[in-house]
Amino acid sequence: MKAEQKVSCNFSPAALGLGLVTAALAESFYGPAGAYPARSALLLGGAQAAGLWLLARLFGLWAGRRGLFGGQGFLPRLAGWLFFLWFAAGFARTAAVAQTVCREEFGSNALIAVLPLLLLAVWQMDAGALDRSARALWWLLGLGAAACLAGLGEQLRWQRLWDGGAAGLWAEGWPPLRLYPEYFALPLLCSEADAPRAARLPWFVWAVQGGYALVLALVLGRPEGPGYTGLELLRAWAMGYFSRLDALLLLIWLAAALWRLCLLAFVLRRLSRVNGMRPAPAARGGEGAQP
Amino acid sequence: MQLSSSLSENLAAFNTMFGPSADYYAKQVTLGGCPGAILLFDGMASLSTLWTLLLDAVDRADRFAGQPQAGARQIFEGLLYHSDLPAQGSPVRSTEEAVQLLTAGFAVVLLDGWAQGIAVAAQSLQFRSIGEPSGEGNLRGSREGFSDLLRVNLSLLRRLVRSEALVLEVAQAGTAMGTEYALCYCRDKADREMVAKVRDTLRQAKPELLLDSSYFIPWLLPVRCRLFTPAGYTERPAVAAAKLCEGKMVVLVNGSPSAMVLPALFAENFECLDDYATTAFFSSFLRVLKYAAFYLTIFLPGLFVCLAVYLPELIPPQLLYKITAAEKGTPLPLFAEMVMVILILELIREAGLRMPQSLGHSVSLVAALIIGDAAVSAGLMSTPVILTACLTSVAVFITPSLYEPATLLRLAVVLAAGLAGPVGLAAVFVLFLFSLSGVSALGVPYLAPHPFPTNPLAEDGVIRRDYRRMSRSPFNIWQRRG
Numbered sequence: 001m002k003a004e005q006k007v008s009c010n011f012s013p014a015a016l017g018l019g020l021v022t023a024a025l026a027e028s029f030y031g032p033a034g035a036y037p038a039r040s041a042l043l044l045g046g047a048q049a050a051g052l053w054l055l056a057r058l059f060g061l062w063a064g065r066r067g068l069f070g071g072q073g074f075l076p077r078l079a080g081w082l083f084f085l086w087f088a089a090g091f092a093r094t095a096a097v098a099q100t101v102c103r104e105e106f107g108s109n110a111l112i113a114v115l116p117l118l119l120l121a122v123w124q125m126d127a128g129a130l131d132r133s134a135r136a137l138w139w140l141l142g143l144g145a146a147a148c149l150a151g152l153g154e155q156l157r158w159q160r161l162w163d164g165g166a167a168g169l170w171a172e173g174w175p176p177l178r179l180y181p182e183y184f185a186l187p188l189l190c191s192e193a194d195a196p197r198a199a200r201l202p203w204f205v206w207a208v209q210g211g212y213a214l215v216l217a218l219v220l221g222r223p224e225g226p227g228y229t230g231l232e233l234l235r236a237w238a239m240g241y242f243s244r245l246d247a248l249l250l251l252i253w254l255a256a257a258l259w260r261l262c263l264l265a266f267v268l269r270r271l272s273r274v275n276g277m278r279p280a281p282a283a284r285g286g287e288g289a290q291p
Numbered sequence: 292m293q294l295s296s297s298l299s300e301n302l303a304a305f306n307t308m309f310g311p312s313a314d315y316y317a318k319q320v321t322l323g324g325c326p327g328a329i330l331l332f333d334g335m336a337s338l339s340t341l342w343t344l345l346l347d348a349v350d351r352a353d354r355f356a357g358q359p360q361a362g363a364r365q366i367f368e369g370l371l372y373h374s375d376l377p378a379q380g381s382p383v384r385s386t387e388e389a390v391q392l393l394t395a396g397f398a399v400v401l402l403d404g405w406a407q408g409i410a411v412a413a414q415s416l417q418f419r420s421i422g423e424p425s426g427e428g429n430l431r432g433s434r435e436g437f438s439d440l441l442r443v444n445l446s447l448l449r450r451l452v453r454s455e456a457l458v459l460e461v462a463q464a465g466t467a468m469g470t471e472y473a474l475c476y477c478r479d480k481a482d483r484e485m486v487a488k489v490r491d492t493l494r495q496a497k498p499e500l501l502l503d504s505s506y507f508i509p510w511l512l513p514v515r516c517r518l519f520t521p522a523g524y525t526e527r528p529a530v531a532a533a534k535l536c537e538g539k540m541v542v543l544v545n546g547s548p549s550a551m552v553l554p555a556l557f558a559e560n561f562e563c564l565d566d567y568a569t570t571a572f573f574s575s576f577l578r579v580l581k582y583a584a585f586y587l588t589i590f591l592p593g594l595f596v597c598l599a600v601y602l603p604e605l606i607p608p609q610l611l612y613k614i615t616a617a618e619k620g621t622p623l624p625l626f627a628e629m630v631m632v633i634l635i636l637e638l639i640r641e642a643g644l645r646m647p648q649s650l651g652h653s654v655s656l657v658a659a660l661i662i663g664d665a666a667v668s669a670g671l672m673s674t675p676v677i678l679t680a681c682l683t684s685v686a687v688f689i690t691p692s693l694y695e696p697a698t699l700l701r702l703a704v705v706l707a708a709g710l711a712g713p714v715g716l717a718a719v720f721v722l723f724l725f726s727l728s729g730v731s732a733l734g735v736p737y738l739a740p741h742p743f744p745t746n747p748l749a750e751d752g753v754i755r756r757d758y759r760r761m762s763r764s765p766f767n768i769w770q771r772r773g
Contacts, residue, residue: 102714106601110711114718122725129729132738136724247602255717262721
């Protein structure tokens with residue numbers, strides 16, 4: 001357990017949740033609109049979230065006992081590398097979605113130049129700074145979501161929930177289940193005290209995807225064409241003179257996506273250190289009045 | 292160097308040090324029949340006061356009359372321990388000690404045949420009167436501001452915090468000028484470990500010159516690059532006293548009215564004494580306005596450039612038509628125009644600040660004519676750009692303590708938004724957040740616990756609650772440690 005405490009990033013569940021909400025929003029934006037009924041996304045997705053919650057909790061307990069992150073031996077080393085690859089894949093996926101948003105919605109490829117500069121600027125940042133900045137982005141996302149709902153308020157029609165007829169809950173099967181490395185790397189990402197709360201991370205994803213599917217169904221029903229994506233919901237958003245507010249929410253999402261990329265880069269750096277790729281940095285804080 | 296028992300040797304040593312200086316005063320006198328000398332600096336110690344105190348006590352009073360001629364030791368002990376002279380409790384033993392006391396306004400009395408001196412408190416230092424600080428406006432509360440003299444400033448603090456817990460430690464910095472500074476804290480509220488750490492850091496600091504408390508920052512908070520500094524400054528004794536009662540430390544430097552408060556929170560830049568003198572509702576309203584003004588001053592020009600250039604569909608059509616019409620007549624792209632206006636406004640501000648006050652009005656007049664009229668008439672700049680830049684320039688003065696980071700960030704946001712569009716804007720926003728959240732001093736994060744609290748309705752955060760309710764659980768900075 002001592003080795004585990006040394007490597008823990010001490011992120012709060014709220015900060016990890018922000019990263020997952022950002023990833024889940026990206027899935028909702030570019031996923032096919034109405035592929036799964038809102039009922040199915042909420043109920044079956046809820047069952048999936050409950051299962052993942054239990055699995056994350058049990059895996060976290062087991063990983064903590066075995067010293068899976070930062071321990072010595074074959075298994076911790078293997079786990080370290082597997083999680084490194086998994087987080088790297090998460091980083092690549094988030095960067096790819098962010099680049100897609102930038103190119104398709106803003107007509108810009110600037111992310112390719114901006115991202116390395118951003119990562120360079122935050123290279124030496126500590127986990128506490130990332131954690132504290134998450135609160136501001138939560139507020140911003142919350143305000144964006146509230147404004148979005150306010151803009152869609154007049155277009156919400158409850159009867160659209162039943163447009164698909166009386167098809168059963170299982171008609172479309174289980175909604176796709178996306179696994180994120182954060183679910184299972186709790187001993188690495190947060191403190192032991194926060195681990196039980198952090199195990200609820202799958203519920204964050206469920207809330208976003210279920211909520212998005214519900215509002216999408218209320219506004220658009222079930223679009224028949226295959227070419228519609230979740231972005232149609234944002235495009236339907238209007239407020240008086242302001243007609244294209246989707247760009248505003250996408251801008252907020254982009255800030256959150258950049259934050260998630262910084263978080264994943266931090267975790268990758270920590271994992272590379274745990275895996276022995278880089279020596280641990282010398283302890284700081286003896287100088288001046290800084291901690 | 293130890294003082295000698297020979298008066299002539301002592302006088303020669305002081306003469307070597309201060310002989311050519313016009314303000315050095317050394318007069319040989321006879322005290323109770325014993326040759327002696329009075330040393331002081333003209334203008335720092337009052338000769339007439341000393342004369343009244345000392346010579347009356349020795350010569351005119353018949354303390355030594357009718358007695359066999361007293362030795363230097365008896366006269367020394369008589370003056371130091373058995374007279375009503377306002378003398379320093381301990382004798383002066385070395386020339387360094389004597390120099391320290393002389394430069395603090397004391398007069399030093401030396402006697403032939405005794406290798407110790409007496410420091411007499413005869414100070415008559417001239418200093419700026421205690422007036423209202425011009426940089427910290429308040430409607431209610433104390434009008435007093437710190438003066439330039441350290442001892443006067445310490446007395447102002449002591450007068451406000453009438454408790455045995457207040458500690459005012461004075462030390463001399465290791466500079467060529469030997470400037471005095473004071474570390475002030477409340478013993479029962481400040482964190483002992485952190486006080487010791489700050490004390491050691493200040494003692495070890497070796498600034499070339501020490502003209503203000505802010506000169507200590509590179510030693511207290513060493514970092515290569517930082518936008519926000521987790522230290523506050525005040526010229527008001529009332530504010531400094533309030534901070535001391537919150538467990539913070541105050542550093543004062545002789546010759547400067549600016550007190551440094553350690554550690555500071557970001558949210559404190561939006562608070563003032565008036566907040567607690569008005570109703571909770573009104574002060575909360577003002578605080579929300581201040582926060583809005585701060586974010587406006589950083590992001591508005593960049594947002595304007597980003598929306599007008601990259602995302603015009605987000606601007607209402609009527610407004611967009613007006614912006615387009617105004618931009619058609621100008622030769623520069625909107626982004627370059629915005630950068631130019633911001634830089635010109637900074638130039639004007641700096642000129643107004645450094646220029647003699649008598650010329651300040653002329654600068655304002657010229658600036659108003661150039662920016663307000665000529666630039667628009669000549670078609671060099673558009674009115675919406677000038678309006679946006681001016682609005683942000685005014686908004687920054689609502690939080691003057693954040694002027695430096697706000698100015699740099701504003702320029703960075705405009706550059707990022709102009710060069711990289713929405714992506715640049717989002718990236719610079721994230722960097723802004725990190726630059727705020729990455730700062731901490733003495734283990735207290737700069738962002739703790741507001742302005743983005745987990746509980747937005749904190750007792751004294753972006754909005755504040757009733758003062759009676761707040762007073763039930765007093766604030767202490769060390770509760771906020773990360």
